[in-house]
Amino acid sequence: MPLEFEQPILELEARIRELRDYAEAGGVDLSDEIGLLEQKLERLQRETFANLTRWQRVQLARAPGRPTTLDVVERVFDDFIELHGDRAFADDPAIVAGLARFRGRSVVVVGHQKGKTTKENIHRNFGMPHPEGYRKAMRMMDMADRFGFPLISLIDTPGAYPGVSAEERGQAWVIAQSIQRMGRLRVPALAIILGEGGSGGALAIGVGNRVLIMENAWYSVISPESCAAILWRDAAQAEQAAEALRLTAHDLKELGVVDRVVPEPGGGAHRNPEGAMDALAEALAKELAELEPLSPEELLADRYRRFREMGAVEIV
Amino acid sequence: MALDRLFRRRRTRGGGRDVPELWLKCPSCEAQIYKKDLEADLMVCPECGHHFRLGVEERVRQLADEGSFEPTTGAVRPTDPLRFTDTEPYTERLARYQQETGRPDAIYGGTCTVGGVPTLLLAMDYAFAGGSMGSVVGEEIARGAELAAEEGRALVIVAASGGARMQEAALSLMQMAKTTMALDRLWEKRLPYVSILTDPTTGGVTASFAALADVILAEPGALIGFAGPRVIKQTIRQDLPEGFQRSEFLLRHGMLDRVVERRELRATLAHVLRLLHPEGGASDAARV
Numbered sequence: 001m002p003l004e005f006e007q008p009i010l011e012l013e014a015r016i017r018e019l020r021d022y023a024e025a026g027g028v029d030l031s032d033e034i035g036l037l038e039q040k041l042e043r044l045q046r047e048t049f050a051n052l053t054r055w056q057r058v059q060l061a062r063a064p065g066r067p068t069t070l071d072v073v074e075r076v077f078d079d080f081i082e083l084h085g086d087r088a089f090a091d092d093p094a095i096v097a098g099l100a101r102f103r104g105r106s107v108v109v110v111g112h113q114k115g116k117t118t119k120e121n122i123h124r125n126f127g128m129p130h131p132e133g134y135r136k137a138m139r140m141m142d143m144a145d146r147f148g149f150p151l152i153s154l155i156d157t158p159g160a161y162p163g164v165s166a167e168e169r170g171q172a173w174v175i176a177q178s179i180q181r182m183g184r185l186r187v188p189a190l191a192i193i194l195g196e197g198g199s200g201g202a203l204a205i206g207v208g209n210r211v212l213i214m215e216n217a218w219y220s221v222i223s224p225e226s227c228a229a230i231l232w233r234d235a236a237q238a239e240q241a242a243e244a245l246r247l248t249a250h251d252l253k254e255l256g257v258v259d260r261v262v263p264e265p266g267g268g269a270h271r272n273p274e275g276a277m278d279a280l281a282e283a284l285a286k287e288l289a290e291l292e293p294l295s296p297e298e299l300l301a302d303r304y305r306r307f308r309e310m311g312a313v314e315i316v
Numbered sequence: 317m318a319l320d321r322l323f324r325r326r327r328t329r330g331g332g333r334d335v336p337e338l339w340l341k342c343p344s345c346e347a348q349i350y351k352k353d354l355e356a357d358l359m360v361c362p363e364c365g366h367h368f369r370l371g372v373e374e375r376v377r378q379l380a381d382e383g384s385f386e387p388t389t390g391a392v393r394p395t396d397p398l399r400f401t402d403t404e405p406y407t408e409r410l411a412r413y414q415q416e417t418g419r420p421d422a423i424y425g426g427t428c429t430v431g432g433v434p435t436l437l438l439a440m441d442y443a444f445a446g447g448s449m450g451s452v453v454g455e456e457i458a459r460g461a462e463l464a465a466e467e468g469r470a471l472v473i474v475a476a477s478g479g480a481r482m483q484e485a486a487l488s489l490m491q492m493a494k495t496t497m498a499l500d501r502l503w504e505k506r507l508p509y510v511s512i513l514t515d516p517t518t519g520g521v522t523a524s525f526a527a528l529a530d531v532i533l534a535e536p537g538a539l540i541g542f543a544g545p546r547v548i549k550q551t552i553r554q555d556l557p558e559g560f561q562r563s564e565f566l567l568r569h570g571m572l573d574r575v576v577e578r579r580e581l582r583a584t585l586a587h588v589l590r591l592l593h594p595e596g597g598a599s600d601a602a603r604v
């Protein structure tokens with residue numbers, strides 16, 4: 001299902017394809033017409049994406065076809081091996097974790113995982129972890145410290161799962177512990193918001209020395225729908241809530257919540273996931289190269305400074 | 317979601333506050349209680365033991381050794397970094413809460429002793445925007461942890477909060493990391509941190525500093541959790557089990573050290589602090 005604002009772009013693309021097929025089949029030269037339409041397409045795409053509302057970005061962040069953690073693991077890293085389980089209760093499919101190589105060095109990867117089909121999404125609980133997911137993440141943080149490998153976390157969740165079982169097993173407790181554990185890492189930690197960065201369930205693996213965000217991802221304390229339901233008493237006001245929350249990549253860069261916005265190819269990452277992931281790989285390599293010379297103490301101090309400065313207050 | 321309730325109540329409540337209410341109805345057993353009696357019982361219902369919500373100054377009075385308290389909060393004030401407006405501009409909400417409570421934001425505290433142990437005591441104010449954590453609450457907690465570490469004090473935080481403050485969006489989310497990481501200043505010096513969970517403690521407050529104490533105490537019957545009950549009910553489309561997310565439920569599931577009645581709270585807190593604090597042995601002598 002294409003997004004509403006993508007419709008004119010998709011229609012124009014279809015027309016160009018038609019003309020091309022027609023020209024090929026009939027042996028006629030339509031290159032001038034096609035050229036003009038292609039220019040028009042490029043302009044339309046540029047204009048559409050330059051003027052996206054915040055709510056449209058939220059829709060892009062959720063668009064099917066966007067790279068997920070397992071896609072990134074496949075394209076950006078080599079030799080990935082997935083590791084399972086929290087060693088206490090269960091394996092949570094909403095979080096995947098494992099070891100891999102990134103441009104020659106071993107790294108630990110952990111990330112939220114959404115499905116691509118309804119069936120997969122049910123299996124992955126729509127990327128909403130239970131406590132065992134965060135315990136698995138913490139296990140991976142221990143491993144990163146033990147072997148001195150960088151930790152790379154990929155964030156893509158509407159939020160931690162709000163359910164009876166999750167509460168019984170201490171959802172709040174494990175999120176707090178995961179934030180604390182990640183803050184204590186003695187190795188470089190990079191967090192990337194791939195799609196949705198929903199609240200504490202996202203932050204639990206978001207305590208990086210550097211925090212990156214894909215251009216069309218969002219990150220906030222609450223989803224626009226839930227925010228609208230509470231403050232406007234009407235979930236249908238999500239569009240307004242998205243504006244008020246200032247939850248886009250560029251907003252967050254301005255607020256100092258993220259350090260770098262990773263550009264997505266024209267049309268968004270879901271239309272060109274490979275292009276988006278290649279841009280992410282470049283950004284990762286640059287950030288990692290800057291962190292690797294730092295000592296464990298410097299990394300700890302750097303991370304503390306980064307989060308200690310967050311917020312906006314006035315001292316009188 | 318507790319925020320939600322608070323906003324609704326405030327909106328529908330009329331004036332007439334100048335008339336002191338002499339009688340209060342217990343929300344749990346519906347008994348009519350004479351207010352003076354309730355106050356004498358530390359705001360605990362004499363009929364059913366229901367713990368009423370406490371104001372922050374009263375909370376400090378109940379926990380700190382008499383005459384020992386010196387406030388340290390108040391200099392940090394909120395701003396409106398997002399120029400946030402929902403049905404009302406954030407600045408106007410803030411101004412109203414500031415006027416009602418006489419404080420800049422949802423936290424109050426300072427230095428004191430508890431059972432003779434030097435302590436930095438902070439209490440979250442549910443009456444101010446549902447005790448929600450924005451930049452000011454985060455900053456005061458981080459400063460509190462740093463000051464406690466610097467002066468060799470124990471840290472005690474009384475939580476009462478609906479969670480993170482939506483009007484500060486991602487910046488309020490970041491306070492979860494900021495407060496959590498600031499606690500490590502105490503770890504380095506072997507100084508104790510005790511968290512007291514009161515009704516209600518939910519969302520980003522539970523999922524950060526409140527859950528990370530050396531010892532976690534809770535008042536009886538307090539709503540404590542990550543997601544609010546309404547959200548959970550919507551998600552699972554089933555009724556919630558009896559007593560779900562109440563202190564006793566959390567104790568049973570291993571999330572708390574003890575559920576403590578308000579009249580025992582000061583003594584229990586002092587007991588724990590004396591055993592944990594490096595100078596606690598010295599204050600044994602001063603014990604009453």
Ligand SMILES: [Zn+2]
Pocket residue numbers: 342343344345346347361362363364365366
């Ligand atoms: Zn009662």
